[in-house]
Amino acid sequence: MNHLQVALLQDILLSPKTGYELTKSMKHECVWRASHQQIYRECNRMDKESFLYAEHKPNEGKPDAKIYHVTEQGQEKLNELKNETPYKLETFRHQAVVMQFIGGCEAYFEQGREVLGKEIERLENQIEKAAGTQLAARLTFELNIRKVELEFVISNLEEDEVCAK
Template sequence: MNTLGYAILSVLGRKPCSGYQLATHLEVLWPAKHSQIYPLLTKMEQNGLVVFEHVEQTGKPDKKIFSITEKGEESLGTWITGKTADPILRDEFLIKMYSMWMTDENQAKELIHDRIAKLEHKVALRDQKIAKVETEYSISSKHFGRYVLLNRSNLLDKEEISWCHWVLKIMENTNIIHFLLGIISAGTFNKIMQSISFFNEF
């Protein structure tokens, strides 16, 4: 089973969920699309790792509520004690930052400001979720993992927001330097050198 499968078991280990709820909870663990989640749930159900029950809804299609089985808990427990793979980071924004030299300054700033806005929105939403999560400092609590991971995501996003502002500051400072160099190249450099020579005579 792939990592997404274990992420699903981790969520279901806390409480039974529908497929839609699973996708929401997985955002902080291992983001996945519904097209990835549902086929995997079917395989996991066939392998006895999860079970589901149909819930009838008025005016809506019936939904399935999935729960972890004893076999699923055993599988998750065994996986947790194994070696952890190195993290994989794929972020389109970083590629664009790496290729910043191919665009102009206004577009570059717009890209960074857009990133800041999205990160700030995520942080605000997580703050609401954190406020609703029961604060638990015991590792035996099912709320503990979600609580610390939500806070971790917020800390990382806040750090990236600071980094984005740092990049913008570098761009501003570079503009100042280029402006000063432009003045000097326009003839001021010779006047400065003449002044230095004058004071050196004393």
């Protein structure tokens, strides 16, 4: 079961949702970034695997809405994952590492410093608004990653300055 499926299963367990509501919830809760197509695809897979079932709700003038519910098998799978999933280091891939490798990318790293500065500010504001919640903890995790990313960008800019002299 992939990370997105696990997140969707937990979200639906908290309260049954449509695919549209799941898309909004995943974005708002900062659990996993996924397009609505990915979310619908994974819900359909989990429906076929009997982890979810879809209740069809008629919509006038629109296609029927599917409201997803977690099955007993889905609840069992979540409990199994909670108790048996080992911590695994994620594979690290980042464009900035490739740009450092090819060298001479001062404009790229300057832009990175600007983009990351704005993102760090945005995350700090969101954390303040979400203080004391699980969302704040997830945002803080992302903030710390962005700060380390900014340190990497700045170190590359400083290295370029030293190399240019």
